[in-house]
Amino acid sequence: MTLIDGHGGDLALAALRSFGVAEMFTLSGGHVFPLYDAAKKAGVRIVDVRHEQSAVFAAEAVAKLQRRPGLAVLTAGPGVTNGVSGLTSAMFNGAPIVVLGGRAPQFRWGSGSLQEMDHLPIVRAVTKHAETIFSTDEVYARLQAAALTALTPHRGPVFVDLPLEVVFSTADGIDAADAPAVPSSEADPEEVQRAVSLLGAAERPVIIAGSDVWTGDATAALREAAEALRIPVFANGMGRGTLPPDHPLAFARARKAAFGGADVIAVIGTPLDFRLNFGDFGSAQVVHVTDAPSQKASHVSPAAAPAGDLRLILSAFASYSGLVADHEPWIATLRDAENLAKAKETAALEADADPIKPSRVYGELRKVLADDAVTIGDGGDFVSYAGKYLEPARPGTWLDPGPYGCLGTGMGYAMGARITYPSRQICVLMGDGAAGFSLMDVESLVRQDLPVVIVVGNNGIWGLEKHPMRNMYGYDVAADLQPGLRYDDVVKALGGAGETVEKPGDLAGALTRAFDAGVPYLVNVLTDPEDAYPRSSVLA
Template sequence: MTAQPKPATAERIRGADALLRALEAEGVGTVFGYPGGAIMPVYDALVDSPIRHILVRHEQGAALAANGYARATGEVGVCLATSGPGATNLVTGIADAYLDSVPMVAITGQVASHLMGTDAFQEVDILGITLPIVKHSYVIRDPNRIADTVQEAFRIAREGRPGPVLIDLPKDVAQATIDWQPAAKIAAEPPVQIDRAAVQRARTLIQSSQQPLLYTGYGIGIAQAESALRALTEASGIPVVSTLKGLGGVPSDHPNFLGMLGMHGSKAANFAVQESDLLICVGARFDDRATGKLAEFAPRAKVIHLDTDAAEISKLRYAQVHICGELNTLLPQLDCRPEIGQWRAQCAAWRADSQPRYDAPGEDIYAPALLRQLSEMAPKDAVVACDVGQHQMWVAQHWQHQAIHQHLTSGGLGTMGFGVPAAMGVALGCPGRTVICVSGDGSIMMNIQELATLRRYQIPVKIVLLDNSALGMVRQWQELFFTERYSEVDLSDNPDFAMLARAFGIDAYSIDRRDQVEPALRQLLATEGPCLLHVKIDPKANVWPLVPPNTPNHQMMDRSPAATPNT
């Protein structure tokens, strides 16, 4: 009788180790976090894990760094925090990822299962708190479900319209011992079947249009469909406008690109939208900042709407033709040759007439000119991450955008404090790339503690801090729409930002005259490791043009500084 082989002894590991093995199986190499009591078993397991942990100085920094990492790399960003305040400090970064469709998995420690619901120390219902701002969420109560839950969470974060997923891990589940079993592989979702009849209707509309316009958004970046978009506009000749987050889908210097539309969009883009007879909306959602007064947005245009998310179709503007599907597959099928020579000439004239000038008078530093110069001096593959405010709009207007994932900005949530941690995530996800953070004196104070993280890991982020001693965008609105009744916007008691950065151990210097700009930018780009350039600008400088609230996009205010004659 032949002896039967003995079954292999299952490997016994803790739930925390199973969590990290499951993350490794998803290709995770870097996580951002901050330890604490309930998440401590996971931090103990990290000691033996190949996953690199980046210790931030505030959990919001962890969520925003994971957010930036995901935007720049296209991979799922991962952040860790403990229960209670650690978990609640992640909420802003999770909401930012949700509104901007960023794939992210947030893992929070939780009090032991038997304490849940007892108001235990550092207990909050983070699942309930985050329900409106995640694609899905889990509380893992069975340690044997850890590997499968992680795999499912990553699939949900990536698929369709990406977004954040929360995993809440009670401390006793992380400490429990289990027989290790890797997750069973999940079959990929079948591709969405394209409606061929809808494609034909779209082609008929395009071919018969006289003034068509491509209106593009961040969905182009999610789908990595920039090449397909560029091929379509070049073959068809159809002009292109972009949302804030869609900038770079077509390069800024492309002759068919008219600029950003909306509240701080270019005159060419806004005029073209209002005069178009067909809007081909690709990966955009008719956001209020893009449309202005919605009832008067593109009043004569029919709409073709292409998106992966059916929930966005006809949500705000009825689409005569809508097609859900993969944009790289859809866009080539819309390759038509409409007769639009006159329309192209009109759009080119609007584009020529609305080119910004950078020869503002005086010796003070003109922020748009500095940003344009920096974008031209930086390497072509440089990534710029913005905070929120006037400087954010100046980057959108004046940077020479080359690709969507080279421009990171908080669009839906408008998160002040986004810039430094997001840039940190980019630099760690894209080593070797030049990463520039453009911030303001209001925004940078929101997460300035992350300068310590930059210093600890020598993350080579180049920070340009535009300092107008005010909450500039709020001040501008109070000036224009609240009869100059300025309320709580004065930041004239700012610290010396260069001295502050040096206290963190980061190279820093200040400039306040135009003749200092070029050498300062060269020094900034040449510095190894992190560096901060503090730039004093006019406290009264405003962002132009501007579409006032409840106003159609073509009715723009524009009081750009009078420029000196070219000689």
């Protein structure tokens, strides 16, 4: 048994370090000074930001990319409430983050201490677990338990409050147990058998791989299952790149043909939400594979719904010994549709229009992004084009806000990605609307030597709202921004670099300079405000 001594900050950080936590994202506040002291003594990197939401988004990026807890430390009151959008994003995205909140002292509770408020009623609805620890002696064990809760499927954020006297006080002889193993749950074997039998017997099966395939470290198992059963694979979220784009079973452009013609669709590791028409695929039977029973859809009745460790479920799919129908004609049909769609895209990717079309931006980015680049989406219409035209070559290289759709994730995600991968390309794709939420945190990137490339699609409008509102009412309101703003000058003023691009022929050179710069560099692309993403999803 290892015994440790220290103040509440020492014990809290030691508990989280046992799970691999190696950095702390924060905005300075006196309520949490002992946590900074602990980090300094332990050599844990402190990354400080200009708005608490960026700290939580950075922790979320680390949690998703590294599949272990990300840590954000928020001071009391407004520090915590500023982080609520980040907590909610992590909840929707199944990201195992730990958020530590400072709290006014309990011994003076009710007297009006600075920023005295009970955070728990605010955060409970957007966390897996929220608690206040009232004894320094309990900090280590209870924070280990909280981190384990965050990591246990279905993963998600936890919040722990540390009152002032708890985090500043000391405790002696605390048992510093090793981090407990994350429990693994096995799905009902009958449900697994039913699911794989449906897929094997189907004439036109399809797999949709979602973020939990990556988070659950099941990418290799999914590939083995797809290859064994010969099933076409589409992906969303961090499932993108599960199969490389050149894999014969990887598809991205033929969704309409696939979802309209399939007889069995297996949705694996992602909810049956608005992105997937709420699980309504016409006459196709739906198999919904989730990492925990809590993720089973309640608004539909799938033909099979195994819930448990995705690696085990997919390994069982791969070792299926029953008869498998001939899927080759179906694969060939989808490949024809895929190739036809790609051929039609060529003109858009090379469009020489003035103003610049968003598609041309992605045509140029495809030429310069490395296979292991981490691409981050933070925006509406502009980032929708990224989802359409960029195909990650590897799993775990795509970050977007997910189904919660919260703008402002970009700079926080960029921090987490750069710290995770010091030498890779990190590229943030941002609408000009999204830039208003977090661009000030470029200063945090500059000050802490975290170079990234930021490409802003600057059309001077809220495109996701302006065009639909016009179609609905014949007019639009509250949907305009100042056209032609120099977001690159903002980045320069904050210590980075950048340039504005007005002509499509200038994109290639600007992107090359951006990736070679070694500092936060913003390429401000003036894009066509009349260009509207052809959206077809039903939001409600």
